Amino acid sequence: xxxLVVQWSAKRQCHAKGASxxxxxxxxxxxxxAAGKADTIVPMPIHPIVIYGEPxxxxxAEKITDFDEELARLVSDMHETLDASNGVGLAAPQIGVxxxxxxxxxxDDAGIRRRxxxxxxxxxxxxxxxxxxxxxxxxxxCLSVPSLDFPLKRxxxxxxxxxxxxxQTVSLTTEGWFARIMQHEYDHLQGxxxxxxxxxxxxxxxxxxxxxxGYNVPGRSWTPxxxxxxxxx
Ligand SMILES: [Zn+2]
Numbered sequence: 001x002x003x004l005v006v007q008w009s010a011k012r013q014c015h016a017k018g019a020s021x022x023x024x025x026x027x028x029x030x031x032x033x034a035a036g037k038a039d040t041i042v043p044m045p046i047h048p049i050v051i052y053g054e055p056x057x058x059x060x061a062e063k064i065t066d067f068d069e070e071l072a073r074l075v076s077d078m079h080e081t082l083d084a085s086n087g088v089g090l091a092a093p094q095i096g097v098x099x100x101x102x103x104x105x106x107x108d109d110a111g112i113r114r115r116x117x118x119x120x121x122x123x124x125x126x127x128x129x130x131x132x133x134x135x136x137x138x139x140x141x142c143l144s145v146p147s148l149d150f151p152l153k154r155x156x157x158x159x160x161x162x163x164x165x166x167x168q169t170v171s172l173t174t175e176g177w178f179a180r181i182m183q184h185e186y187d188h189l190q191g192x193x194x195x196x197x198x199x200x201x202x203x204x205x206x207x208x209x210x211x212x213x214g215y216n217v218p219g220r221s222w223t224p225x226x227x228x229x230x231x232x233x
Contacts, residue, residue, distance in 0.1 A: 005154030044079040047178055048093035048221035049143050052193060052210070055218055056093045057144055061100045061189045064119050067079035068169040075117050075165040078103045086233035087143045089181045094144050096221075102185035108178040118170060120164035123181075123186040125155035132199070140184060140194045146222060147228030148209055150202045154180045 009010035133151035
C-alpha cells in the first residue's frame with residue numbers, strides 16, 4: 001500500500017513537470033526492483049499523456065520556429081511514447097506541449113506500415129459526408145480520452161503538407177482509415193478532440209461517460225508502459 005502512494009505522488013510531480021516545462025524529459029521511474037528505488041530520477045523518453053480537461057488540449061498549438069536539437073529530442077520522445085502507448089498517432093499537446101507537431105505509426109489503406117512526423121502541417125480534406133457514422137467501421141478512440149471510443153464521420157480523402165524535424169518538406173495524400181488518423185491528429189493542433197465533433201446522439205453518450213470518468217478536470221494523465229493500457233492492448 002505504501003508503495004502505491006509513492007507511485008501516485010511521483011506521477012503527479014511528473015505530470016506537472018511535463019505540463020510546465022516542455023524541454024524537460026525527465027521523469028520519475030516507478031516501482032521496479034528493490035524498495036527504496038522508487039525516487040530514482042533518470043531521463044526517460046516516454047512522457048505521460050494528458051487527459052481531456054487539461055487546458056493544453058483545448059487550445060490552438062503554436063507554430064514551430066526553431067528546428068534545433070531540442071525539437072529533434074521532443075519528436076524522438078513522441079515516437080517512443082506512441083510506441084509504448086500502442087496508439088496510431090500522437091500530437092504534442094497530448095504530452096503537455098502546445099506545439100504544432102504530430103507523429104503517426106499506422107498502416108495505410110494499401111497495407112503499408114508508415115511512421116512519420118508532421119510539423120506545422122496544413123490539412124486539406126474532402127467534404128465530410130452528411131450521413132450517420134457506422135459504429136462498425138467509423139469508430140474512433142483517443143489516447144487522451146482513455147478506454148472510450150465513439151463513431152464519427154470523417155472526410156474520406158486528405159492531403160497534408162508540412163515539414164519534418166529537420167525542416168524538410170513532407171506531403172501526403174491518403175484515404176480511408178489513414179485519412180481519419182490525419183484528421184484526428186491535425187484536430188489536436190487546433191485544440192479539438194474527436195469527442196468535440198460527435199453528432200447529437202453520440203455526444204449525449206460521451207457527456208455521460210465524461211462525467212462518470214472525470215474527463216473534465218485538469219491535472220490528470222496516464223503513462224504508457226507504467227499504467228495499465230486503457231484500451232486493453
Ligand atoms: Zn487523440
